[in-house]
Amino acid sequence: MTGPNWERRLYLTAHPFAYPLLRGLARCGPAVRVPGLGVVVNDAATAREVLLDGETFRKDGPGSPGELWTPVLGPSVLLNMEGAAHRALRRRLTDLFTPGYAEDLCARVLADPLHRLAADLARGAEVDLVAAMKVLAGAVICRVVGLAARGEDDYRRFFEQGERVVAMVSLRTRRLSPRQIARARAVLDPVGEIAARAYAAGDESTVMGRMRALGLSEEEARGAAGAFFLTGTETVATLVPRLVALLHDHGELDRVAADPGLLDRALDEASRVTTPTPVMLRSVHATTRVGGAAARPGDRVLIVTHNCCRAHGPFDLDRPPELRRLWFGAGPHFCIGYPLAMAEARLIARTLLAAAPLEIVRRRAARGVLLPAYREFTVRAAPRAGE
Template sequence: MNHETRLYLAAHPFAYPLMRLLARLGPVVRVPGLGVVVNDAATARRVLMDQRFRKDGPGSPGDLWTPVLGPSVLLNMEGEAHAALRAKLAPLFTPASVAALVSDVLAGPLKDLEVRLAAGERVDLVDTMRLMAGAVICRVIGLGEVPEERARALFADGERVVSMVSLRTRGLNPRQVAVAREVLDGIGDIASAAYLAGDPATVMGRMSELGLSEAEARGAAGAFFLTGTETVATFVPRLIALMHDHGAQDADLDRAIEDAMRVTTPTPVMLRSVSVATKVGNIDVRPGDRVVIVTHNCARAYGPFDPSMKHPTELRRLWFGAGPHFCIGYPLALAEIRAVARVLLDHRVRVVGRRAARGVLIPTYSELWVRK
């Protein structure tokens, strides 16, 4: 059994074997009590590109996040309102903008990492990434430069909310909603203060400058907080472990990142709600039906980690979505990943210890120790 499979089994000991079993049942299969399950990349992409499959209907992500974030964030919007909000936010996530932000925020932490590696220290990459991802999201929501303790605490808050969700979760119960609102109201208050200050050097200040309302800025901050921290923090240790385990430290970094994302699948499952009677593959679906895209099955059908593999069109970055809902924060995530991975690979780190995390939504390591 490889390390990636161990991570999934540690995180989802019952759901993961079921998920892999579903892959054997065909490209599209109706599962009573679950929905119409998609295991094929080409079919998944067609669903994600089709406006008849929505994020705001029954059984969709809206059921999870609308009670917490409200109805007007990119995670649960459709149509013209979604397109308009996305257009307002897009200038904040150009490659140049995010590269400058990451370079500024991570200059100190990356220098510290270089010094520790050069000295031959053992470094827990999981803890390191919590700090770095926390620092970046602090800057995005409007906190500016913060001490390490604050960055780690903010990351822990996000982890507390995301850990309420499993692969089987359809909605949050009232207690979970209350806890999530408490955390996200605090994030919203920070974002509002930065928005009202209006400093164009900050992300929230630029939102004001770009014409977003205060409510839109608060919602965006909450959505970025939920989706942007754990994705990066969990991925970098898995990327370095994959490159180490496959002897691929000299592979092209961008190709290695792309294929490691395929193997790790940052979003292992995506949900959509059917709004108009149609077909998914050869299966008839009706309004209100739930479509479960098992992104992990779609991606893993193309084999084990291989940085030399060219991804076919239907697969390309499917784990970040497709069409109007392709992840707007992808350039920021990629900039963070590149910045940290370059330092680690420049120092030719090797994995000297690891432990899988349990009870998490995104499979990851609880510890991954590296040394030059």
């Protein structure tokens, strides 16, 4: 099966009803009002206009991410803030994940597990990248929040705790039920305690220690740790197997393996096609128009980022850069963890590409997930020509 068909299969398996609806709405123009859903945005330029206007379109009103996550994370995280308070917190966090720091952190944390991954591939073993990514992404998030994990089992368990919380959300979810909030808090409150201890220790080699040095309060550090825990694991864990699949299915894997300078372009293009955040939500706070559709205070705006990005065509490694990484947001809410996510994905991808040529042994799509993903994606190193 070709790459684009496998991507469609992942989306249909994860969202068998919502995905066909959202793709069908892509044919209705830049924006369309849908009863029961809100104003649906399908166009990248319109989406950017909404994302850049934090006064009219906010993350802290009805139908927004704030309504979903504030009961779990508290009021002071970037996911659910706007205005002066958001700008002040964002300024203090600007230097948290600089590219250099993110690359150094990932290199230190992932050195041992990536060495084992490379050794497994080198001896011809079959490697399930889905299982491997749980360990690798879990290792990074453990270091970010300050958990002194004792090995791969701890990394995997920590990752799977976050996975269970995110799995409560679907593309249709407006708010969590009291029971879901209690279940999420049971996972996230201990994460906050871990972060608070790392914050109190003040070690600036840790992310929580850096937050303290940057002037954040303990409450803000706890909230940020919870947000990173929820958003910073599955994004990379789902992207890397899909990156390898897209490169393989489009005949580009060996090309990128032979030319490491193409890797960043491949990461951007795979991110566009897979769209780490397939839908972004905003709440309307003033009467306006969105791409020609009327919007009133209290309305919900669904930016179907997937439609915006896929309108620019199928996976193409030679496509000129465009969209300015819309899949990670825009303006004041552009993902602050982007440098860390890319540093992690880049380092893992380099290890995999070093073992090329790779062949896909088995793959299955995952059900019951928010981010479309493989349930299993097993690869092994194929013999090189002449061996």
